[in-house]
Amino acid sequence: MSEHLAPYDSPRHRDETAIAGMWLFLASEILLFGGLFLIFVVYSHTRAAGWALGVRHTNLMIGGINTALLLTSSMAYTLGVDAARNENARGVILAGLSAAGLGVTFLCLKGWEWHTELADHLFPGPGFALGGPQAGGAQLFYSFYFLSTALHGLHMLVGIGLIGWICLRTYRGRSAPLIAMPVEVVGLYWSFVDLVWVLLFPVLYLIGRV
Amino acid sequence: MARVLSCWGLLLMLLAVELVLAAVGANWGIGGCAGLMALLIACGFMRMMRAPTLAAIFAIGGLFWLSVLLALGSLDSFTRTNFPVGDTLSSPAPNPRIPPDTAP
Numbered sequence: 001m002s003e004h005l006a007p008y009d010s011p012r013h014r015d016e017t018a019i020a021g022m023w024l025f026l027a028s029e030i031l032l033f034g035g036l037f038l039i040f041v042v043y044s045h046t047r048a049a050g051w052a053l054g055v056r057h058t059n060l061m062i063g064g065i066n067t068a069l070l071l072t073s074s075m076a077y078t079l080g081v082d083a084a085r086n087e088n089a090r091g092v093i094l095a096g097l098s099a100a101g102l103g104v105t106f107l108c109l110k111g112w113e114w115h116t117e118l119a120d121h122l123f124p125g126p127g128f129a130l131g132g133p134q135a136g137g138a139q140l141f142y143s144f145y146f147l148s149t150a151l152h153g154l155h156m157l158v159g160i161g162l163i164g165w166i167c168l169r170t171y172r173g174r175s176a177p178l179i180a181m182p183v184e185v186v187g188l189y190w191s192f193v194d195l196v197w198v199l200l201f202p203v204l205y206l207i208g209r210v
Numbered sequence: 211m212a213r214v215l216s217c218w219g220l221l222l223m224l225l226a227v228e229l230v231l232a233a234v235g236a237n238w239g240i241g242g243c244a245g246l247m248a249l250l251i252a253c254g255f256m257r258m259m260r261a262p263t264l265a266a267i268f269a270i271g272g273l274f275w276l277s278v279l280l281a282l283g284s285l286d287s288f289t290r291t292n293f294p295v296g297d298t299l300s301s302p303a304p305n306p307r308i309p310p311d312t313a314p
Contacts, residue, residue: 016262023265027272034276038283046287060232067225075218078255082211191255198221198247202240206228210235 050137
């Protein structure tokens with residue numbers, strides 16, 4: 001058994017290493033998104049009026065619905081992690097498909113939002129729709145908006161791909177005992193993507209709106 | 211399951227509170243709600259409290275370096291007093307140390 005587990009001492013050691021490895025990766029992700037939040041901290045302070053002008057032009061309805069979708073998706077996948085611990089393959093697949101489906105809906109809505117914003121000439125650069133003395137701050141806001149939502153969307157795509165892989169893996173190996181650790185590690189990533197959005201949502205849609 | 215569902219219910223409730231606070235312009239309250247939601251996700255969905263010690267060290271390390279990044283990164287623009295940061299980004303502001311050009 002020890003040869004099969006090498007280089008780990010026990011299954012518990014192996015599982016804890018997998019969880020710690022994912023947390024180390026997430027710590028690096030905290031710093032990646034931290035740079036974005038630094039942009040928010042600095043420019044929402046130094047260009048407050050222009051930044052708030054940008055916030056007022058975002059679509060709160062889509063942002064709010066997307067937040068609820070992502071919270072529900074994260075909840076669904078966490079139920080899938082519980083199912084994996086109980087060796088319930090069907091539960092894992094159902095939860096995974098629900099979570100991935102909600103994630104795809106999130107991305108579709110975000111795509112629609114981007115489409116309307118590009119049609120309204122809210123992409124920073126020549127021809128930017130908002131004029132006046134606060135236009136510079138609003139352009140900074142929209143630079144932040146497009147960069148942060150694109151980076152988050154990229155993480156969503158990776159997460160949906162990982163959940164798809166988990167579902168496929170579980171479906172193919174449904175006759176064998178279910179290994180819960182990959183399900184749990186992907187769950188950590190998916191919940192982190194949700195956590196980042198929970199912090200981005202007020203920054204992009206709420207703070208400075210009124 | 212009940213723990214996950216109650217955590218989800220709390221998160222949706224906090225989202226609703228955020229929207230109400232946004233309508234009245236309570237920005238600090240919105241920030242507090244977002245922080246609470248992040249904490250709920252970390253503890254309820256990511257099971258932070260049950261994570262192995264090494265994972266907790268990595269998570270705390272990430273937060274520590276994030277606080278260093280935010281503090282040092284924003285130090286200049288929050289403490290600068292010789293000229294405002296924002297006004298110089300898109301339109302050149304007159305530098306008080308350089309006398310205005312009065313040449314004909």
